[in-house]
Amino acid sequence: MNRKDILNMREWREIFETLPVLQKFFSGDPDAHGINSFLRGVAIYMERLLANVDEGKPVVWYNLGFNSELIYALDGVSPLTIELPGALHSIIGNNRNTLDFIDGAQAVGIPADCCSADKIAIGAIHKGLLPAPVCTVGINTPCDAQVLSTQVMQELSGAPFFAIDVPYYHNEETIRHVAQQLKELIPFLEQHTGRKMDYDRLREVCEISNRTTEAIWEWLDWRKQVPLTQSSKLVAFTLILQILFTGSPEGLEIARALLREARERTERKERFFEERVRAIWYQDPVWTDIQIYDWFERELGLTVPVDIFGYYANEGLIDPATPDTMLYGLARKLVNCHPMARQFRGDMDMYIRDFMHLLEAWKADCCIFAGHIACKHAWGGIGLFKEACRRAEIPLLVFEFDMFDPRVTPYEDVYFEVERFVNEIVYPRKLRG
C-alpha cells in the first residue's frame, strides 16, 4: 500500500478533504488554539504516515490502551492505533463512515452487544484501510473490549503479536510487572521493525512526553477556575493525545495550545456562556456529536471542566536517567495515568476515589454518568457508585448511550435527560444552597 492507494480509498480521502476545511473553519477563531493545534497535529501525523508508507517504512499497530512513546523512539517507524479511522470520522462529524465500520464488524461476526470502539477498528481493518503492520502490540487495559480488539487485530493482521498484561492491582508490583514486559517488547519491536532502539532518542521522546504531561496538568489546573472559560468539549482530548501523539512534538504542541487557550481565556475573564452548573462527565464522551457540549453550555449553562477521558492523574513523570528508569516511568504512565486504564482495570474503589477527587478539585455540582452501553466494567460497578454518590449527597444522572453509534440513544434523548437533570434537579438545588 502506498500514498496513492490510501488516498484512493473513499474513507481516507474524506478525512484528508475534511481536515483542511475544519482547519480553515476554526482558524477564524484565533483563540481556538487547542482545536487548531489538534487538527494541525492530525494533519502532520497523517502526512508522516503517508510518507513513511510510501518509503516502505514499518508500521506498528496497537490498541487504545497503549501509548506510543516506544514506537516513536524507533527511527522512521509509524505507530498506528487501530481505532484511528473510525475515531477521526466521528470527530470530524462524518458518522456515516463510523457506522459503516460498526455494521461491517457485526456482519463478520462481532456480536452486536460488543463495544463500538472495537467495531470501528475491526470494520476499518476488514475494509483494508490500515497499512499492513510489521507487528502488532496489544494491551489488556482498560477493559474486556481490548481483549476482543487485540485478539481480532492479531488474527486479521497475521503479523507477529506481543501482548502486555496489566494486572488488577494498584500497587508497585503492577508497575514493575508492566515495566518488565516493556523491556521484553523492545527486542520484539527491534526484530520486526528492523530498527535498533536508540536510548538517547528514547530519552528525548520521554522528555517530550514529560513536558506534554506537565502541560496537561497545568491545563487541567486552569480548568478548575470557576466559571470555566474554555469549551467543555476539549477536555476528552487528553485521551487522544496520549494514544496517538504522546512522545511526539505534535503532542507537546497540542497540550501547550490547550494550556495557552485556557490561560488566556481565563486571564481575559472571557465568558462566552453563563455557567450555572458544573458537572463531572464520568464515563464516555459523546464522540458522535462533540458539539453537544456547546449546546449544553449555551442552552443549559452546563459546563464540564473535566471528564474521565480528560483527567490525567498527577502520579509522577518519566525519569530519563537510564533505560530501566524510562521503562518504569512508561509503565507507571500506562497503568496509573492513562485515562480509563487507571480507573477501569482494578476494583471500584479507585474509580469512586478518582470521581470524588475530580468533584472536589474541579468544584463540580453533580455527576453525569454517561454510560456507553458496552462499558461493562463501569456498568458493573453502578450500584456501588450510586451508593457512594448518595452517601455524599451528589446529584447523579445515569443514562445509556453509545459513544460512536447515535442509533442506540438518539441525541434528542441525551438532550432530554441532561436538560431535565440540570433544570429540575441540580440548578434548583444549587439555588437553594
Added chain:
Amino acid sequence: MSEAEAILGEVRALIPRQTNRYVDEWKASGKPVVGYFCHYVPREILLAAGALPLRLRGVGSEDSSRGDAYLSARVCTYVRHVMSLALEGHYDFLDGEISTNTCDHVRRSADVFVKKTAVPFHGFLSVPRTPRESLYGYYLGELRKLVQGLEGHFGVKIGPQELRQAVRTLNEIRGRLRKINRMRLEEKPKISGAEALSVHIASQVLPPGVFADLADRLIPALEERPGLDTSRARFVLVGAELDEPEFLEAVESQGALVVADLLCFGARSVLNPTDEGASDPLDAIGRAYFFGSSCARMIGDFGRRWEELKRLAVEARADGVVFERIIFCDPWGAEIHNILQRVKKEAPFPVLSLTREYNIVPTGQVKTRVQAFVEKIEIARAQKAASGGGR
C-alpha cells in the same frame, strides 16, 4: 430404568441448586467450604487447605434483580444470577470466596462480594492475560499469596504434602471424567452431552470422595449401556461459561448429539492433569492451570485454541461445531469472530453460533436454530454421498 440412568438421575438431583446435601454434610462436620468463580482458581489449593472447593453457580436464582441493582443489566446474566443468590444470602454458608480478573463481569462481582455479603474470607487472583512463560512467575506469585491468605485465615498449613495429596485426589477425579468423555467419542456414545455436562458439574460441587464413588458406579454402568444414536449429527460444543444441561438438552432434542466439548465447566477442565512427581507441587499446579487449555480471556492464544478445536472435531468425527456465548461477553465475542474467519479460510466444519442468557433456555429458538443446522448438515452429507463421498 437402567443402572446408568438411575445414577445419572442421582447426579441431576444434586445439581439444580447452588448447594447440595453433601456440601451440607461437609459443613456439618466442621470443615470449610470456599466458593470460586473461575477455572483459573486451582481447586487443589483449596482442597489442601482442608476446604471444599465449590464452583459458584447461579442455578436456582428465580430472578436477577438483586444482582442487577449492583451490576446493571449490561453485565452477563451468569454473574448477575450468582450475585443475586449471594445478595439474597444463599451463599452465606460459604467460609470464603475466591474471585479473579477473568473478565470485567467477574471482577465487578468481586467488588460486590467483598462489600455486600457476609462471606468472611475473600481471595483474589490476578491471572495474567496471556499464557507466556515470562508471565507465569506472576501467576505463581498470586498462587503463593492465595496460599498465605488461606493459611492465615483458616489457621492451616498448606505444605507440599497437602498439595501433593490434593493433586493426586483431583487427578484421580480428572482421570474418571476423561474416561467418561472417551465414551462420548464412540460411534455410539454411551452418554449424551447433557448427561456428561451434569457429571462434570457434579465433580465441581461435590466432595471429591463422594464424586469418586459416584463415578466408580457410573463408569461400569455406562459401559453396559446401549450406545446412543448419532446418525443425524455429531457436534462439538465450544464457548463460554455453561453449567446448564438444559441448554444441551434443547440442542440434543433435535436428533444431534454433543459428543465432545471445550467448556470450562465441562471437558476443558479435565484435559490437563497436574504433574504428581514435580518437586514443587505448587509450581506444578500453576503450570497445569496457566498453560493448560485456555479460555478466550487469554490474549494471543487463539491459534492454539483453534488447533485444539480442530483436533477434537476430528477425534470426535464431528459433523459440526456449536458455539455458545452469554450475551455481553467480549472475550468470547472475539473468539466467534476469529473462528468464523478461520472457518472461511479452512472450512474444516460448519459452525452454528448461539448467543444465550443464563438461567433461561429459550428452547424454541435453540431448537429451531439447531434443527436448521442439522438439516443443513444432512443435506450436505446427502449431496456428498450422491457424488460418491462418505459421511
